[in-house]
Amino acid sequence: MRPLVALVVAALVVVGCGADRAPTGSAPAAPSTAAPASPASGPALAPIGATETARVVRIVDGDTIVIDRGGGNEKVRYIGMNTPETVKPNSPIEFMGKEASAANAALVEGRTVTLEKDVSETDQYDRLLRYVWMGDGSGAGSGLTMVNLALVEQGFAQVSTWPPDVRYVDLFTAAQRVAREQGIGLWGPATPAP
16 A cells, blocks of 8 residues: 555656646546556545545446435436446437446445535526545444545546646546556557447
């Protein structure tokens, strides 16, 4: 774990102020089975903003869930990243969209999560904007996992920021760089033509 922390810190230093640029690159590619080492979890990573807990009612897609904070169902849009579309009206399912939705479901479906607010409360569609955390940090070797970051690390999401909600942009950018370098998920080898 320590070499990974050093790698992430070095990447953050290199990223610097240019981290808020939109990702560029070639067309998405087929998923790889390799997974990067994960800075998304561990005792050192924890929310630093206002938090509350909620139960995940259902998964909408790779970057949106429906939660209940005790007052009924509300949509939550993950901050700092974007996954391929699967439910956008009048649009086809995008490459890796189903895989991103499945990965999101595997992480949070039916579970209690911690929601961390950045600056904005909601987006233009009235979805809550949050970083979503799993785990409670109790016990030896356990910690919290930021779902937003985990999906970027696994190659299911690209970094996508909308100021002023940029608290973890450097972590997201470093994770995306590692995923690209390892050729996983969206960054994997090109899909052969049928």
